[in-house]
Amino acid sequence: MTLVALLERIRRPYIDQLSHAATGPGFHVEPVVRRPDGSPAGDGLLDTPCRCDLVRKALGGVQSVDAAECVGIEPLRVELGGVPVAVSAFSWDWLNLHIAGIPDAEVNTLMRAWFLRWFDADDAYPRNAEGLRGVVHFLGDPARAGDGLRFRIDLGSAPASAVAELIEDLLRHGATGLALG
Template sequence: MMLDTDLMDVLGPVRDVHVAAILESMASELSAGADVDAEPVDRDGDGRIRRRAPLSLPSRCDLRVSRDGRMMTLRALSSRWLCFEPIALPLSERAAARVAPFRWGAATVEARHALAKPDWTPVRLWYLEWFQARFGEESPDLLGVVHALEGPETAPDGWRFTVDLGSASVAGFVAMLHAFGSTGCSDIRVGEAAIAL
């Protein structure tokens, strides 16, 4: 599946709403005199990267803010919700995806109808690739990275994940769909409305 203009026209604004919320939070904290670190990796007190089970993945928060001798992490979730008609996308001869309205910072993904236990390696590799900083023109003040992937949890007919796509591009989202389509699951659904179909 190519990253065509129609897909970019639909998903670009979904990403833009989330990225704008991060940038607005950053601007607000900077104007209040705080030191702000954008999209830092979650580490323990000894500086080691924390990893989340069961896929042993690192994570990021939106912002780490230092002010008045205190440090805190912030998550910037916009209250705006963009509606669009659900999209059906072929991923391969065997797998297809349905994408319904979702929040870029908290996307629900269901992988369904596997003939055997899915191999989550493609999803793990996608995540680790898009976790790496990749500055670009889309968000010059951010890293262009995914922030977190939680799951899999057992769900009706398959497995459920929650993905914080952070400041990753629409190309990163499309790569995620292909990764899920390579797990042995034939039906990939993003967004609560797609899950209900």
């Protein structure tokens, strides 16, 4: 099984739930949290915006979709370009990503750029076959974790290839270890 295939398997339970919930009437699907002037509301050290899963049109209430199951996978370790990449079970809407070997400022810049590329603040991306936007929802502030930084990410409806792209970017910029879990 390829890494992208494994990521797609992890993604599927959350996407099925979000896609099903999004078919209900009366919801804004994956809306960007915006300021009164309409601009995306950035927050945190990296000043990143966020998206909600669903917002009721009539009442404005936010509805989160939490993956009912975490795909049971045995923790595995692969080497990509000689760099160890550990993958353990996680839910698509709550990934902990540990990155070692890249200076903090550089990894923060890389993470923010990747996030914004997959966020689509202008809602320009067409809906995918699942009726969703194919976007990430949230990037938490970096936290020191041993020999690197840890990020919490809600991968939203982004495709598995978005995570594969992130891994490739991090490896290209000198990551000496990655852990997804």
